[in-house]
Amino acid sequence: MSDMTLAAAVAELDALEDPKMRAANEKRGDDHGMNLSRLRAVAKKIKTDQPLARELWATGDTAPRLLALLICRPRDFSADELDAMLRDTRPPKVNDWFVNYVAKKSPLxxxxxxxxxxxxxxxxxxxxxxxxxxxxxxxxxxxxxxxxxxxxxxxxxxxxxxxxxxxxxxxxxxxxxxxxxxxxxxxxxxxxxxxxxxxxxxxxxxxxxxxxxxxxxxxxxxxx
Missing domain, CATH: 1.25.40 (Serine Threonine Protein Phosphatase 5, Tetratricopeptide repeat)
Structure with a gap:
């Protein structure tokens, strides 16, 4: 588990915000302005951190949720948690990453x-x-x-x-x-x-x- 706080993680995400990238993403229904390669670099620095992932997901915002999906531990989510998360994955990229990085990797x-x-x-x-x-x-x-x-x-x-x-x-x-x-x-x-x-x-x-x-x-x- 990393020592990064929710506030620090959100600040790093805010620093990645690019208005041009947001405009391009919004055409595809994704409400974030991040270069995903740079987002993955943040996740690589944090590594796996399930408590932080839960906090990021709870914000309800797309950028924190994408980071949460990269640093979470899929096996630690219960069936009811997976169900609730899926039903709340409306942005296309959040849905895609949840299905591929969490649901498919879960023992459930x-x-x-x-x-x-x-x-x-x-x-x-x-x-x-x-x-x-x-x-x-x-x-x-x-x-x-x-x-x-x-x-x-x-x-x-x-x-x-x-x-x-x-x-x-x-x-x-x-x-x-x-x-x-x-x-x-x-x-x-x-x-x-x-x-x-x-x-x-x-x-x-x-x-x-x-x-x-x-x-x-x-x-x-x-x-x-």
């Missing part, structure tokens, strides 16, 4: 996946699908992949943006890692056309599931 990840699956709050449902994608890749035993494809086929087209994106990832991962279901995953993606027109930078792979699946399988076969 599977418990939370089940608890959150199908929640009426799109942010919560999206987190369940994100955790499902991890299981599809790393631990598919016990998952009903056919049923997941049924749900994706029925719900993804009209889903809110966050769960739609997360379902699309699950669709792609099923197609990439489970050859038996690849034809169906490709067919669902082609039929629904979700993210087919998503702008993709040169050299990057499109998130459109059929393109994503085909490219990842091609790469795997090239090195086999």
């Amino acid at each position: 990840a599977e418990e939370m996946r089940v608890r959150w699956f199908g929640d009426p709050d799109p942010t919560v449902d999206a987190a369940a699908w994100a955790l499902t994608s991890v299981r599809v890749v790393k631990d598919p035993e016990g998952l009903d992949l056919d049923h997941l494809l049924d749900l994706i086929e029925a719900r993804m087209k009209d889903a809110a943006p966050r769960p739609q994106w997360a379902m699309n990832e699950t669709l792609a991962q099923i197609g990439i890692h489970h050859p038996r279901l690849r034809p169906r995953a490709l067919a669902i993606g082609e039929r629904l056309q979700v993210l087919a027109d998503y702008p993709t930078a040169p050299g990057c792979t499109s998130p459109f599931a059929p393109t994503w699946i085909t490219e990842m399988v091609r790469r795997a076969e090239a090195v086999a």
